[in-house]
Each structure stands twice: as C-alpha cells, then as structure tokens.
Amino acid sequence: xxxxxxxxxxxxxxxxxxxxxxxxxxxxxxxxxxxxxxxxxxxxxxxxxxxxxxxxxxxxxxxxxxxxxxxxxxxxxxxxxxxxxxxxxxxxxxxxxxxxxxxxxxxxxxxxxxxxxxxxxxxxxxxxxxxxxxxxxxxxxxxxxxxxxxxxxxxxxxxxxxxxxxxxxxxxxxxxxxxxxxxxxxxxxxxxxxxxxxxxxxxxxxxxxxxxxxxxxxxxxxxxxxxxxxxxxxxxxxxxxxxxxxxxxxxxxxxxxxxxxxxxxxxxxxxxxxxxxxxxxxxxxxxxxxxxxxxxxxxxxxxxxxxxxxxxxxxxxxxxxxxxxxxxxxxxxxxxxxxxxxxxxxxxxxxxxxxxxxxxxxxxxxxxxxxxxxxxxxxxxxxxxxxxxxxxxxxxxxxxxxxxxxxxxxxxxxxx
Amino acid sequence: xxxxxxxxxxxxxxxxxxxxxxxxxxxxxxxxxxxxxxxxxxxxxxxxxxxxxxxxxxxxxxxxxxxxxxxxxxxxxxxxxxxxxxxxxxxxxxxxxxxxxxxxxxxxxxxxxxxxxxxxxxxxxxxxxxxxxxxxxxxxxxxxxxxxxxxxxxxxxxxxxxxxxxxxxxxxxxxxxxxxxxxxxxxxxxxxxxxxxxxxxxxxxxxxxxxxxxxxxxxxxxxxxxxxxxxxxxxxxxxxxxxxxxxxxxxxxxxxxxxxxxxxxxxxxxxxxxxxxxxxxxxxxxxxxxxxxxxxxxxxxxxxxxxxxxxxxxxxxxxxxxxxxxxxxxxxxxxxxxxxxxxxxxxxxxxxxxxxxxxxxxxxxxxxxxxxxxxxxxxxxxxxxxxxxxxxxxxxxxxxxxxxxxxxxxxxxxxx
Numbered sequence: 001x002x003x004x005x006x007x008x009x010x011x012x013x014x015x016x017x018x019x020x021x022x023x024x025x026x027x028x029x030x031x032x033x034x035x036x037x038x039x040x041x042x043x044x045x046x047x048x049x050x051x052x053x054x055x056x057x058x059x060x061x062x063x064x065x066x067x068x069x070x071x072x073x074x075x076x077x078x079x080x081x082x083x084x085x086x087x088x089x090x091x092x093x094x095x096x097x098x099x100x101x102x103x104x105x106x107x108x109x110x111x112x113x114x115x116x117x118x119x120x121x122x123x124x125x126x127x128x129x130x131x132x133x134x135x136x137x138x139x140x141x142x143x144x145x146x147x148x149x150x151x152x153x154x155x156x157x158x159x160x161x162x163x164x165x166x167x168x169x170x171x172x173x174x175x176x177x178x179x180x181x182x183x184x185x186x187x188x189x190x191x192x193x194x195x196x197x198x199x200x201x202x203x204x205x206x207x208x209x210x211x212x213x214x215x216x217x218x219x220x221x222x223x224x225x226x227x228x229x230x231x232x233x234x235x236x237x238x239x240x241x242x243x244x245x246x247x248x249x250x251x252x253x254x255x256x257x258x259x260x261x262x263x264x265x266x267x268x269x270x271x272x273x274x275x276x277x278x279x280x281x282x283x284x285x286x287x288x289x290x291x292x293x294x295x296x297x298x299x300x301x302x303x304x305x306x307x308x309x310x311x312x313x314x315x316x317x318x319x320x321x322x323x324x325x326x327x328x329x330x331x332x333x334x335x336x337x338x339x340x341x342x343x344x345x346x347x348x349x350x351x352x353x354x355x356x357x358x359x360x361x362x363x364x365x366x367x368x369x370x371x372x373x374x375x376x377x378x379x380x381x382x383x384x385x386x387x388x389x390x391x392x393x394x395x396x397x398x399x400x401x402x403x404x405x406x407x408x409x410x411x412x413x414x415x416x
Numbered sequence: 417x418x419x420x421x422x423x424x425x426x427x428x429x430x431x432x433x434x435x436x437x438x439x440x441x442x443x444x445x446x447x448x449x450x451x452x453x454x455x456x457x458x459x460x461x462x463x464x465x466x467x468x469x470x471x472x473x474x475x476x477x478x479x480x481x482x483x484x485x486x487x488x489x490x491x492x493x494x495x496x497x498x499x500x501x502x503x504x505x506x507x508x509x510x511x512x513x514x515x516x517x518x519x520x521x522x523x524x525x526x527x528x529x530x531x532x533x534x535x536x537x538x539x540x541x542x543x544x545x546x547x548x549x550x551x552x553x554x555x556x557x558x559x560x561x562x563x564x565x566x567x568x569x570x571x572x573x574x575x576x577x578x579x580x581x582x583x584x585x586x587x588x589x590x591x592x593x594x595x596x597x598x599x600x601x602x603x604x605x606x607x608x609x610x611x612x613x614x615x616x617x618x619x620x621x622x623x624x625x626x627x628x629x630x631x632x633x634x635x636x637x638x639x640x641x642x643x644x645x646x647x648x649x650x651x652x653x654x655x656x657x658x659x660x661x662x663x664x665x666x667x668x669x670x671x672x673x674x675x676x677x678x679x680x681x682x683x684x685x686x687x688x689x690x691x692x693x694x695x696x697x698x699x700x701x702x703x704x705x706x707x708x709x710x711x712x713x714x715x716x717x718x719x720x721x722x723x724x725x726x727x728x729x730x731x732x733x734x735x736x737x738x739x740x741x742x743x744x745x746x747x748x749x750x751x752x753x754x755x756x757x758x759x760x761x762x763x764x765x766x767x768x769x770x771x772x773x774x775x776x777x778x779x780x781x782x783x784x785x786x787x788x789x790x791x792x793x794x795x796x797x798x799x800x801x802x803x804x805x806x807x808x809x810x811x812x813x814x815x816x817x818x819x820x821x822x823x824x825x826x827x828x829x830x831x832x
Contacts, residue, residue, distance in 0.1 A: 194755035195775070211775075234754035234775040238763075263746045263768065263780050305748045305780065306770065323747055328739035330679045332721045338650035339610035347654075352679065352825040354722065359611070359627075359650040364679050364721065364825065409768040409780065 003247040004148055004183065010253075011151050012144060013050040024104040025055050031081050036060040036113065040127045042170050045134045047146040054105040058127060060113040067112065067122050070094045074110040082108070091278045093123050117218030129218035130171055137178045148183040148252075149173045155252040156239045156413060158232040164283040166229035168236070175201060175214050175224060184244075191241035195233065239413055251413045259396050259407030264305050265325035266393040267372055268403075269318040271311075274385040279313040285382050286316050293320065296379045301327050301367050306409075310402035319406050320372070325392070327370050335361035419663040420564055420599065426669075427567050428560060429466040440520040441471050447497050452476040452529065456543045458586050461550045463562040470521040474543060476529040483528065483538050486510045490526040498524070507694045509539050533634030545634035546587055553594045564599040564668075565589045571668040572655045572829060574648040580699040582645035584652070591617060591630050591640060600660075607657035611649065655829055667829045675812050675823030680721050681741035682809040683788055684819075685734040687727075690801040695729040701798050702732050709736065712795045717743050717783050722825075726818035735822050736788070741808070743786050751777035 025039050041056030042048040061074060071094045078097050079087070088098040090107070097108040112121050117129035138146065150173045153159035161169035168176075179199050180186045195211035198204075204215035204223070212225040212233050243251050273282065286309050297304050303323035311317050333350070336342035337360050347353055350363035369375055373390050380388060396407060405411075441455050457472030458464040477490060487510045494513050495503070504514040506523070513524040528537050533545035554562065566589045569575035577585035584592075595615050596602045611627035614620075620631035620639070628641040628649050659667050689698065702725050713720050719739035727733050749766070752758035753776050763769055766779035785791055789806050796804060812823060821827075 192755075229773065230775040231771055231773045234771045238754050238759065238771065241759075264744055303744070303748065305746075306778070323744035324740075324742070326740070326742070328680055328719070330721075331739055332719065338654050339608075343654065343657075347830055353830060354825045354827075355647055355650045355654065357645065357647045359646040362722070409770045411770075414763055414769060 003249055003252075006249060007148060007151060007252045008144055011049045011051075011147050013048065013052075017050055020102070021053075021055055021104060024101045024106060025057065027101065028055075028057050028082075028099065028106050028108065032057070032059060032108075038128065040109075040131055041107075044131055045138075045174070046140075046143045047134070047138070047150070047170065047174055049147055049150060053103060054107065056107045056109060056127075058124065059108060059110050060128075061110060063112040063114050063121060063125075065112070067094065070110045070112065070122060078108055078110065092280075096124075117216065118221070120219065126216075126219060130216075133217050134171070134174045134178070138174065142177060142182070145182040146174050146177045149177055149186055151252045152183070152187075152239070152243070153236065155250075155254050156235055156411065158228075158236050161227050162283070163227075163280045163287065165232075166227055166287075167232050168228055169224070172214060172225050172228065175199075175217070179214070187240035187244055190237050191244055193233065193237045195230065197233070235411075239411075242413060242415065246415065248413070248415070250415075254412045256401055256404070257408060257412060259404045262393055262396060262407065264321050264323050266407075267320040267322075267325070267376065268391050268393055269320065269376055269380070270389040270391075271316040271318065271380070271382070272387045272389070273314055273316075273382070274387070277313050277384055282313045282316065282382075282384070286318070289380055289382070290318060292379050293318070293376060296375050297322065297372070300369055300372075300375050301331055302372065306406070308402075308406045310406075317400070317402070319393075319403065320376070321406075322372070325372055327367065329370060330364045330366055333363045333365040335363060337361075419665055419668075422665060423564060423567060423668045424560055427465045427467075427563050429464065429468075433466055436518070437469075437471055437520060440517045440522060441473065443517065444471075444473050444498075444515065444522050444524065448473070448475060448524075454544065456525075456547055457523075460547055461554075461590070462556075462559045463550070463554070463566070463586065463590055465563055465566060469519060470523065472523045472525060472543075474540065475524060475526045476544075477526060479528040479530050479537060479541075481528070483510065486526045486528065486538060494524055494526065508696075512540075533632065534637070536635065542632075542635060546632075549633050550587070550590045550594070554590065558593060558598070561598040562590050562593045565593055565602055567668045568599070568603075568655070568659070569652065571666075571670050572651055572827065574644075574652050577643050578699070579643075579696045579703070581648075582643055582703075583648050584644055585640070588630060588641050588644070591615075591633070595630070603656035603660055606653050607660055609649065609653045611646065613649070651827075655827075658829060658831065662831065664829070664831070666831075670828045672817055672820070673824060673828060675820045678809055678812060678823065680737050680739050682823075683736045683738075683741070683792065684807050684809055685736065685792055685796070686805040686807075687732040687734065687796070687798070688803045688805070689730055689732075689798070690803070693729050693800055698729045698732065698798075698800070702734070705796055705798070706734060708795050709734070709792060712791050713738065713788070716785055716788075716791050717747055718788065722822070724818075724822045726822075733816070733818070735809075735819065736792070737822075738788070741788055743783065745786060746780045746782055749779045749781040751779060753777075 021043055029037055037057055037059045039055060040058045043055045061069060075095050082097060082099055086100040089095050090098050099106040109124050111124035114120060114125050117126050120126045150159060153168050153173060158167040160167045176186045179201055180189055196213060198213045200215060202215050202217045202220045205221040208223040210223055210226045211230045212228050213223050214225045216222040216224045239251055290307055290309055294307055305321040305323060307320050309316060309318045335346040343361060346361050352364035354362055356362050437459055445453055453473055453475045455471060456474045459471045477485060491511045498513060498515055502516040505511050506514050515522040525540050527540035530536060530541050533542050536542045566575060569584050569589060574583040576583045592602045595617055596605055612629060614629045616631060618631050618633045618636045621637040624639040626639055626642045627646045628644050629639050630641045632638040632640045655667055706723055706725055710723055721737040721739060723736050725732060725734045751762040759777060762777050768780035770778055772778050
C-alpha cells in the first residue's frame with residue numbers, strides 16, 4: 001500500500017462522518033426556511049477531511065440591500081433565529097454567527113447574491129462561484145487528491161489562509177490539484193518552483209507581484225494565492241522535493257520530537273490580551289511587531305538567529321533567539337572615505353576616531369541600549385490592552401509543542 | 417610669528433650643527449682616499465633637520481664590476497678601512513656599513529656609477545641623480561619648506577619609507593615641495609587629494625596603480641611614492657585640511673596624552689626575536705601577519721575593532737582590539753534560496769536547518785574556535801625564531817607610548 005493510500009484511509013471521511021455533519025446542517029437549514037440558505041465550503045465541495053467538524057452555511061440576500069445591511073440587520077435576523085443555541089458572533093469583512101451543535105461548528109455567513117464572481121461586493125459573495133468551479137472540475141478521485149494535498153500542507157505547517165499562518169487556503173489547494181491533475185503532480189512541479197510562480201487556469205486580468213500567482217478562475221483580477229508567504233512557498237517546495245525522493249507518512253502526520261538543547265540565548269515574550277479579539281486582527285499586529293522587533297534587535301547590535309511566534313488570539317508567545325544576550329558597550333562604526341565631505345562632520349561628532357588601512361574613517365560608538373528586554377518593551381505595541389511577561393529560557397522541560405519546534409529548527413520531514 | 421616660523425626655529429640646523437656633521441664626514445672621507453666617495457642624502461641636499469645625526473656617504477664603483485662585487489668584495493674593502501671604528505653591517509638591497517662616530521651615524525654605502533637615473537643596476541645607484549635634481553630645483557627658502565613638510569609628516573606619523581611606516585620618504589617630501597612650490601601649497605592641495613593622485617613633474621613612462629603617483633624625474637618609469645600606504649595618504653590629507661583651517665605646532669610636535677579607558681577587549685601580543693634581523697624584513701612579515709590575523713579573527717566570528725603593531729626589529733607588539741572576547745558557540749549561517757541546487761547539500765551538511773521569511777535556508781553552526789589566543793598562535797609565523805607572550809590588557813598604567821596612542825585612537829592634531 002502506497003503512502004498516499006495509507007493517508008487516504010486516515011483522512012477520507014466515511015458515510016458516518018458525512019451523515020453526522022449533514023444532520024447538523026439540516027437542522028440549521030430548517031431554521032432558515034424562507035431564506036436563500038446554502039451549504040458552502042469544503043463540505044459542500046466534497047474536499048473536507050475526516051475529523052473536520054465545521055460547516056459553512058451561507059445566507060444570500062439580494063445585492064440591492066447592500067453590504068451595510070449585512071453588517072447590521074442580517075446579523076440581528078440570524079441571532080433571532082438561533083438565540084436559543086450556543087452561538088458566538090465572529091468578524092471577518094462583516095460579522096457572522098458561529099454555532100456549536102453536537103460538537104460541530106457551523107458558520108452562518110450572510111452574503112450578497114451576485115451574477116458573476118467578478119462583481120463581488122463582499123468577499124463572501126464569491127464563495128458560491130468557487131464552489132461551482134471546484135465541483136465542476138473535480139471528480140471523486142480528484143477530491144481525494146485535494147484531501148491528500150491539504151493534509152500534506154497541514155502536516156508541514158503551511159495550510160491555512162489566516163494571517164497567523166499566511167499559508168495555502170483550501171481553495172488554493174483545490175486549484176493546484178485542478179491545475180496539475182493530482183497530488184503527486186502538484187508536488188512534482190512544486191519541487192521545481194522558483195518565484196514568481198505563475199499558474200494560469202485563466203489569464204490574469206491584472207499584474208500580480210506576489211511570489212505565487214494563481215488568478216481566480218471566477219475573478220481573474222484576483223490572486224487566490226496572494227496571502228501565501230514566501231517562506232511557506234519555500235517550505236512546500238522543499239517538502240515536495242524530499243517527499244518525491246522518499247515518500248513518508250511523516251509529512252502528513254509529523255511526529256512530535258522534543259528539543260534537546262538551547263542554542264544561543266532565547267527570550268520568551270508572552271503577550272496576554274485582556275479581551276477577546278478577532279484572530280486575524282491580533283495576528284496582523286503580531287507579525288508587524290515581529291518585523292519591528294527584528295529591526296530593533298539587529299539595530300541594537302544583537303546577532304539575531306531567529307524569531308518565532310505562536311499562540312491564539314488571547315495569548316501570543318514570541319521567541320527571540322540571539323547568539324549572545326551580552327553585547328559590548330562599544331561597537332566599531334565605519335565612517336566616510338577621507339576625501340568626501342562627510343569627514344568634518346564625522347570627526348566632530350565622534351570621540352574615538354582613526355583612519356583605517358582602507359582610507360576610511362572609523363570610530364567607536366557607545367550602544368544606546370544593551371538590554372534586550374528594554375528594547376522589546378520599547379517596540380511592542382498593540383491596539384488592544386495587553387500585558388507582557390518575559391523570561392530567558394533556561395530549561396526545556398516546558399510542555400509547549402511550538403517551543404520545541406522552534407528550538408529543534410529542523411522539521412521532522414527534512415530527512416536527506 | 418607664524419606657526420611655520422616657530423617650527424623653523426626649532427628644526428633649521430645652525431652652523432654648529434652643520435660643522436659637527438661635516439667634521440665626521442671629513443674623517444670618513446679622508447679614509448676613503450682613492451675611492452670615488454661622496455656625501456649624499458639630505459645632509460648633502462641641505463634638507464636635513466636639526467637633530468638629525470646621520471650622514472650618507474656613497475662609494476661609487478665602475479658599473480662594470482657589477483652588483484655581485486658590491487655584495488661581497490666592496491664590503492670587505494670597506495670593513496678593512498673602518499675595522500678600528502665602531503661599525504655594523506646593515507642590509508638593504510646589498511650590504512653597507514654603519515659607523516658610529518661622536519654620536520653621528522654614518523652610512524657608508526657602495527654603489528655603481530651610472531650615466532643616467534634610468535640605467536640603475538642597484539637602487540643606491542640612483543641617489544646621486546636624486547641629489548642633483550633636488551639641489552638644482554630648490555633654493556635656500558625651498559629647503560626650509562622641505563624641512564617644514566618633513567617635520568609635519570614626522571609629527572603626524574607618516575614620515576619614512578621603511579616598511580614599518582609605509583610613509584613618505586624624504587625624496588617624496590622634496591618632490592612635493594618642488595611640485596607645489598612651498599609647504600603651505602603642498603598642504604592646500606593635499607587637503608583636496610582623492611586617489612589616484614597623479615603629480616607629474618615629468619611624464620610617467622609606465623602606468624602606476626598606487627594611490628599616490630609621483631614619477632621619478634630621474635627615472636620616470638618609477639613611482640617614487642609607491643610605498644606610501646593609503647592610510648598614510650589619508651592621514652596626511654586630513655591633517656593638511658585641519659592645519660589649513662587651524663594651524664598649530666601640535667602637528668609638528670604632538671603632545672603625548674595618556675589614554676583614559678580601555679574599550680572592548682584588547683589582546684597584547686609581544687613577539688620577541690632571538691637574533692637581530694633587518695628591520696624591513698621583520699616588518700614585511702609583521703604586516704603580513706597582521707593581515708592574516710585580521711582575516712582569521714573576523715572569520716572566527718569576533719568583531720574586530722582595530723589592530724595595530726609597533727616596535728623594532730627585535731621586539732614587536734601587536735594589539736588586537738575586539739568588541740568582546742566572549743563569543744557565542746553557535747552562529748547563524750545563511751544558506752541558499754530554496755530553489756537553487758545547493759539546498760540538498762545544505763540540508764545534508766547541517767543539523768539545525770530552517771527556512772527563513774526570505775525563502776532562504778538557514779542553519780546554526782558551531783564555531784571552530786572561540787579562543788582568540790589559540791587563533792593568534794595558529795596564525796602567527798615568521799621565518800626567524802621567535803617567542804610570543806600574550807596578555808589581555810586590564811590596566812593602562814603601562815609606559816608604552818604607542819599603546820596609549822592605540823588606545824586613544826584620535827590623534828592630538830585632530831581638533832575640529
């Protein structure tokens with residue numbers, strides 16, 4: 001039995017799985033009588049994975065009501081219908097409801113009914129066109145190929161369009177499978193990818209500048225892969241390459257291996273938010289903070305090895321790994337060549353100045369700040385109220401899987 | 417009284433100074449009856465400084481005897497003539513005698529008599545042509561201008577063609593004065609120098625590639641300034657600039673100021689040679705060692721601030737100043753982009769490997785050596801027998817003027 005066959009046995013939902021979700025969907029739909037309500041998403045497309053316990057139910061309004069209606073009135077209508085159930089209000093471009101019924105998560109999403117994927121008013125409006133494109137381009141075999149690809153992406157950590165992951169969306173996985181034909185062929189090609197990667201199921205109606213470019217067949221001025229980070233493209237390409245050489249179930253279901261040593265000095269920054277927020281909004285800020293920290297840490301003179309972040313919308317951990325937390329108070333500062341205008345200024349502004357073998361001026365400068373914690377505090381900012389806790393990692397008996405991954409560096413599938 | 421006038425009072429020899437040297441010269445010449453012996457050098461040219469206590473006496477042989485003769489026979493002849501005096505054998509291109517008479521050093525140099533500066537067989541043969549060119553192009557006033565320039569160069573530490581200094585020779589100082597007209601004009605121009613600097617008293621008969629190019633008027637295929645280092649050109653240019661703005665005797669006779677603090681970590685390497693050697697031969701090796709150390713120290717991962725060397729042909733001190741002597745055991749190693757051929761090799765050869773935001777592979781590498789003393793020992797080499805002593809500088813109560821200069825960095829004349 002091939003690796004793919006083994007994996008499919010684990011991820012292909014059976015009749016019982018489908019019936020369970022269908023039953024929940026029917027209950028929700030029955031309450032939406034009189035509305036134009038439809039099952040959408042991967043359950044509808046038949047590309048969902050065993051163990052997935054979420055269904056999308058879209059409620060379509062005539063486009064004439066406008067997106068303001070979705071933002072207020074429709075939400076109220078929906079709440080009235082489901083107020084006796086366990087529900088939550090979530091926010092994307094506009095608010096929607098999350099219901100928890102028999103351990104199944106049902107997203108009830110209001111959207112506008114439009115005539116073409118190119119005329120969307122809100123992002124949700126495009127969904128039925130995606131559903132149609134995928135279902136008309138994939139047979140049963142093709143759906144399993146999508147499942148393999150999704151699980152592969154999950155296993156190597158590049159699945160999910162949310163800002164926290166910046167990975168491949170389910171729709172992108174579907175389009176890749178349609179474009180290349182099957183799971184293997186996707187990987188065979190991905191292993192040779194070099195950005196910019198242009199995969200045109202349809203001619204793009206705009207120039208994209210992202211590293212992976214897959215114009216949306218239902219709206220070709222949109223790049224479906226615009227959110228995929230270069231890092232995730234790289235990880236996917238490398239994993240594809242290694243999988244093709246040596247297929248293994250490890251890629252789909254990676255083993256968890258504990259880290260054995262702490263290299264360099266690692267500052268763990270734990271950020272806690274007082275109130276619950278939308279994950280994408282928190283993580284947009286997390287990555288901005290990470291970028292800012294990177295620059296501040298390097299500018300301060302530390303040798304940054306790596307910086308990572310994980311968590312959810314309530315608690316975020318940022319790990320800063322540097323070669324050495326103790327850095328010198330002074331550093332060498334390279335000045336201008338002796339024959340340029342800047343020399344007078346340089347000699348005036350610096351105390352310790354000399355002329356190097358290369359004819360340039362040099363000076364010794366005092367570092368402004370050599371305490372990393374202070375640098376972090378000066379550079380961390382969120383719109384939400386938050387508290388910070390910082391610790392220098394001294395032992396690795398912590399039970400934090402993501403921390404162990406961060407410390408180990410090398411993914412388990414990277415066997416060469 | 418201008419700064420120049422004050423300085424001239426200190427450096428212009430008086431009749432007594434001249435008589436003293438003349439007397440010694442006459443004694444030596446009287447022993448050389450029957451030889452074609454002549455006073456040469458700056459005493460002959462009238463550009464010597466008060467306090468200079470050395471005279472060059474050249475003994476010319478017909479060029480037909482060849483340079484082999486100078487290397488052996490002529491030396492023996494000269495030794496026989498002066499064996500009752502305090503003499504030493506010194507080596508340049510060929511050996512010569514150094515006599516010490518009444519605290520005056522007389523270099524007795526054998527050379528070949530040639531018809532033109534362009535037909536030299538040994539470097540010494542060119543000297544009488546230099547003497548003739550200088551004496552026919554400088555009047556008494558001009559000689560004082562040369563004296564000012566030489567003392568200025570001495571004061572800022574760029575005077576001397578020997579390998580230890582890589583500075584301006586007396587002849588170059590004379591040519592600069594002849595080229596520009598006087599001391600002030602030399603500095604007025606030098607402050608605007610930008611390499612390559614081409615000063616043609618005569619059209620060069622060859623393309624030079626050194627930063628300062630002054631073709632020899634008596635042999636235009638030779639660059640008289642070929643030995644001047646870029647650093648010394650830079651120092652001279654900067655000092656000229658500052659002197660023109662604010663003339664001061666400080667440039668000619670710098671005050672000695674002690675250093676106040678040790679910045680970074682400083683390893684003092686004391687190299688001692690068992691036998692006496694020619695200074696140029698030792699210092700050629702010193703600078704090669706310094707270059708080698710620079711590279712080795714940087715490659716090892718230390719942040720090098722500065723490296724300096726001083727001493728003589730018996731004892732050499734090399735000071736290595738680094739930001740911090742303690743460096744991390746591991747360092748960040750940047751690997752190839754994910755789409756190039758090197759990735760397989762990189763993943764195979766490195767233990768800790770991950771993919772960065774930029775799509776490149778990174779790894780953590782163990783440093784081969786983090787002990788600076790060991791790195792120094794592994795990289796120091798001389799043809800002569802030598803011993804090494806290393807100490808980390810912890811106090812600056814040392815009575816080593818050069819060490820204080822190294823620590824202070826900023827020359828005293830650099831007042832802006």
